[in-house]
Each structure stands twice: as C-alpha cells, then as structure tokens.
Amino acid sequence: MSHLRLGSFLARWGARGLLLGLAGCVEPYAPDVISAPTSYLVVDGFINGNGSTRIKLSRTANLSTTTLPPVEKGAQLFVVDDSGLRYPLTEKSSGSYQSDSLQLNAARKYQLRIITAGNTTYESNLVPLKVTPPIDKLDWKLDGDQVRVSLSTQDPTQQSRYYRWGVIETWEFTSAFKSYLEYDTRQKFIIARITPIYTCWRTERSSTIKQGSSAQLSQDALTDVSILSLNNRAERLKVRYSALVSQYAETAEEFAYLELLRKNTEATGTVNDPLPTQLTGNVHRTDVASEPVLGFVGAHTVQYKRLFINRQELNLPTSWQFDTPYTDCTQSQELVPDPGDKFPVSIPYTKVFNNIDAVPIEYLLINGDQKGYIGSSRACVDCRTRGSNVQPSFW
Structure with a gap:
C-alpha cells in the first residue's frame, strides 16, 4: 500500500519473498534468484471508496x-466494479497513478485492471x-x-472485524541559531533577512504495518489500541506535535497478507525469528496466471482523526532537555574589513558568507560598532535543510 511504503520493499526484496524459507539458513547462501533476469510487477495501493485511488507500479530488481x-510507466489503470463500470486513473508522475475523488457503491465489488505499455493485462481479484x-x-x-x-x-x-492503521506525523x-541577516545573491552583499529559516515543520509517514482484529471478541470493538510511542525527550515534542491517524477496515484475506508481510519485513534476522514465507x-x-505478481489490492473507505500535543501539555520542567541534532553546531566570525586580507x-x-554552505546570523559588534558578521553552517541555521518553512494549513 502506498501509505505503508510497501512498494519499494516489495520491488527490492520481492523475488526473495517469493521463496519459502530462503533466509532461514544459518550459513550464508547466495541463491540464483539474486541474479535472475525475470522482473515481476509490483502493485502498491488500494481502491479508495471515499476518495482518490492512488497506485504505484514498479518492477522487482535483482538483490x-x-x-x-524500475517504475512501470505508461500503463492504463482502471477501477472496475462487478457490473463492468470503469473509473480511470491517470499517471501523475512516473509510475504513480491516481483517480478522481470517488464515492463508490458499497453494494458492489471492485478490482484493479492494469494494461501495461507492452499491452500485458493484470487484474486483482474482485473484493467487497x-x-x-x-x-x-x-x-x-x-x-x-x-x-x-x-x-x-x-x-x-459487526462487519469490520479486521483493521489497519496508518500514521502521518x-x-x-x-x-540551532536564529538568523537576522542573509546574503543577497543578486546584489552580492549582506542584507536584513527576508526569508524566514528559523521555524519549520517536518512531516513523516510511518512505514510500520499496524493492524488489529476483533474477530475473536463478542463485539466488533477495540479499545485503547496502541498506535505509536514517543520518548518524552524526542525533538518532535519540543514545540508542537501532530499525528494524523487513518483507519481502514479490511477483509480477512488482506489482513492475513499484511500480517505475513509484516513478519517478513520486521524480523531482526536471528535464528528465533519466523522464516520468510511466500507472499501470495x-x-x-x-494470460499467464502462473507469473508471480506482488501486491494485494483491497477496497475500503478511509476514516481519519488528528491529535495535537503542545509542549506545555506534557508538564515537563522548564529546564527539560530534548534530543537535538544540533549538538555539534558552533558559530564563527568574519571581521570586515579583515586586517589580514590583502584585498x-x-x-x-563578505568573503565568507557568500558561500551557500555558510549563513550569516547577525552583525559582529565591538564597542557597539559593526565590525563583521557572526554565522554558522547552513545545517545549523537553515531549518529548511530538514523540513519546510511553510506552515501546514491545519496548524
């Protein structure tokens, strides 16, 4: 599923995933599949019953x-229901396909139909x-x-029973440092800062497969299911944090497929781990039913809910130290004019902060007079190296 980032894993390791127990050997083993010439199709995505369907197509690569x-470009994709009604997808970027926002009839069954640029047809099974x-x-x-x-x-x-969740944080x-100056590349000198680079926002999509089931319970209800855990010193909690959780009801078959995939991908490689198992x-x-194809295309509507955590809500001491990537950040000075410079x-x-990797922070003041600049590396001053300085619309 694209929201799980499974496509790249399946494309890279899919050929190995087709083998039963391949990695269970204690002794190193280099099977023929590592250099096998066959490239299998990888289908990554699901049919969205209340939004846009997004599918990524790629091919397996040798280990x-x-x-x-490689991505699968130039294909024709359709969502097809059991009455023959088709909904087309268009290629938005190389190998990535998307439909219009759809409101599908829950009384119908659906499948994905793929016609590659080479005129080979693939279909997923009809699913509710x-x-x-x-x-x-x-x-x-x-x-x-x-x-x-x-x-x-x-x-x-009582119709759901099998659930999957995704998280976007x-x-x-x-x-590390707030800059009040910037180098104007057009005028080629230092000016007061125009572009804000101190505060940014970063977004990450979890690749962990998180599922739960009420199949063994009398009621189709799940309570206090743990979705994620953060250390209370994590940098992402320092100012404000948000998690957007998506929920999907699944069939028992899709649930079982993803559980198998989770076990294959999350094993740590010890002798006590479960053996990698064939992914079907x-x-x-x-026209060639025996050809392996990687992926499971389910059909479901999606529900979303978002939460926020403000630093003040954590009730931590004001002196609380959060983790930081800036432990090695230091500041440097440039004297202007530099008495040791021939020119x-x-x-x-400036002769220092006209470099893209160096950013001026403020003027160097000596006895109240501007005698140069104080600055640091871009990684320590420009938050855009790790995120975006555009505030999200939901913030």
Missing part, C-alpha cells in the same frame, strides 16, 4: 543491484468494498518516559 527498482467505521477516540498519555498514542473504535454492524521545530497476493496476469571588503560585503 545484487544497487539502483532503485469494506466500509470503515469512524475512530471514536484518539488520545495520548504520558507513561513513564514514553508518550503513548492510542485509539478506540467500534462497528455496531508532523511537528514544529527550529534551527490477489493480483494476477490474465579587504567593507560592510555590507
């Missing part, structure tokens, strides 16, 4: 290659459209040195 797996119930509660609590995010959900119709952060999805080539320049010119 011996170091380049990214699972209608996902809303997330009743999304909350967090401080548990020792961990901030734990959990949710509760229920389906009064966004947090506000700052650079629900996509097939129409000195005067303010507002």
Whole structure:
C-alpha cells in the first residue's frame, strides 16, 4: 500500500519473498534468484471508496543491484466494479497513478485492471468494498518516559472485524541559531533577512504495518489500541506535535497478507525469528496466471482523526532537555574589513558568507560598532535543510 511504503520493499526484496524459507539458513547462501533476469510487477495501493485511488507500479530488481527498482510507466489503470463500470486513473508522475475523488457503491465489488505499455493485462481479484467505521477516540498519555498514542473504535454492524492503521506525523521545530541577516545573491552583499529559516515543520509517514482484529471478541470493538510511542525527550515534542491517524477496515484475506508481510519485513534476522514465507497476493496476469505478481489490492473507505500535543501539555520542567541534532553546531566570525586580507571588503560585503554552505546570523559588534558578521553552517541555521518553512494549513 502506498501509505505503508510497501512498494519499494516489495520491488527490492520481492523475488526473495517469493521463496519459502530462503533466509532461514544459518550459513550464508547466495541463491540464483539474486541474479535472475525475470522482473515481476509490483502493485502498491488500494481502491479508495471515499476518495482518490492512488497506485504505484514498479518492477522487482535483482538483490545484487544497487539502483532503485524500475517504475512501470505508461500503463492504463482502471477501477472496475462487478457490473463492468470503469473509473480511470491517470499517471501523475512516473509510475504513480491516481483517480478522481470517488464515492463508490458499497453494494458492489471492485478490482484493479492494469494494461501495461507492452499491452500485458493484470487484474486483482474482485473484493467487497469494506466500509470503515469512524475512530471514536484518539488520545495520548504520558507513561513513564514514553508518550503513548492510542485509539478506540467500534462497528455496531459487526462487519469490520479486521483493521489497519496508518500514521502521518508532523511537528514544529527550529534551527540551532536564529538568523537576522542573509546574503543577497543578486546584489552580492549582506542584507536584513527576508526569508524566514528559523521555524519549520517536518512531516513523516510511518512505514510500520499496524493492524488489529476483533474477530475473536463478542463485539466488533477495540479499545485503547496502541498506535505509536514517543520518548518524552524526542525533538518532535519540543514545540508542537501532530499525528494524523487513518483507519481502514479490511477483509480477512488482506489482513492475513499484511500480517505475513509484516513478519517478513520486521524480523531482526536471528535464528528465533519466523522464516520468510511466500507472499501470495490477489493480483494476477490474465494470460499467464502462473507469473508471480506482488501486491494485494483491497477496497475500503478511509476514516481519519488528528491529535495535537503542545509542549506545555506534557508538564515537563522548564529546564527539560530534548534530543537535538544540533549538538555539534558552533558559530564563527568574519571581521570586515579583515586586517589580514590583502584585498579587504567593507560592510555590507563578505568573503565568507557568500558561500551557500555558510549563513550569516547577525552583525559582529565591538564597542557597539559593526565590525563583521557572526554565522554558522547552513545545517545549523537553515531549518529548511530538514523540513519546510511553510506552515501546514491545519496548524
């Protein structure tokens, strides 16, 4: 699924995933599949019943290659229901396809049809459209040195039973030093800062497969399911943090497929780990059914819920030290004019901070007079090296 970032894993390791127990050997083993010439299709995505369907197509790569797996460009994709009605997807970027926002009929079954540029047709099996119930509660609590995010959900119709969750995290952060000056590349001298580079926001999408089931319970309800955990010193909690949780109801078959994939991908490689197992999805080539195809295309509506955590809500001491990537950041000075320079320049010119990797912070003042500049590396001053200085619309 694209929201799980499974495509790159399947494309890189898919050929190995097709083998039963390949990595269970204690002795090093280099199977023929490492250099096998066959390239199998990888289908990454799901049919969205209440939004845009996004599918990524790629090909498996040999384990011996170091380049990214090749994408499958120029294909024609359709969401097709069991009455024959088709909804086209268009290629938005190389190998990435997207439909218009759809509101699909829950009484129908759906499949994905793919016609490659080479005129080969692939189809996923017809599956029911699972209608996902809303997330009743999304909350967090401080548990020792961990901030734990959990949710509760229920389906009064008893039709969901199998659930998957995705998380998109966004947090506000700052650079190590606040800059009041910048180098104007057009005028080629130092000016007062125009572009803000101190406060930024970073967004990351979790690649962890998180699922839960109420199949063994009398009621289709799950309470206080742990979704993620953060150390209370994590930088992302220093100012303000947000988690957008998506919920999907699944069929038992899709749930089982992703559980198998999770076990194959999250094993640590010890002798006590479960052996990698054959991944059999629900996509097939129409004229050669025996050809392996990687991926499982389910159909479901999606429910979302967002929470925020402000630093003040954590009730931590004002002197609390959060983790930081800026421990090695230092400041440097440039005297202007530099008495040791044969060809000195005067303010507002510079011979140091006209470098893209060096950023001026403020004027160097000696007895109240401007005698140069104080600055640091771009990684320590420009927060855009780690995020965006554009505040998200939901912030």
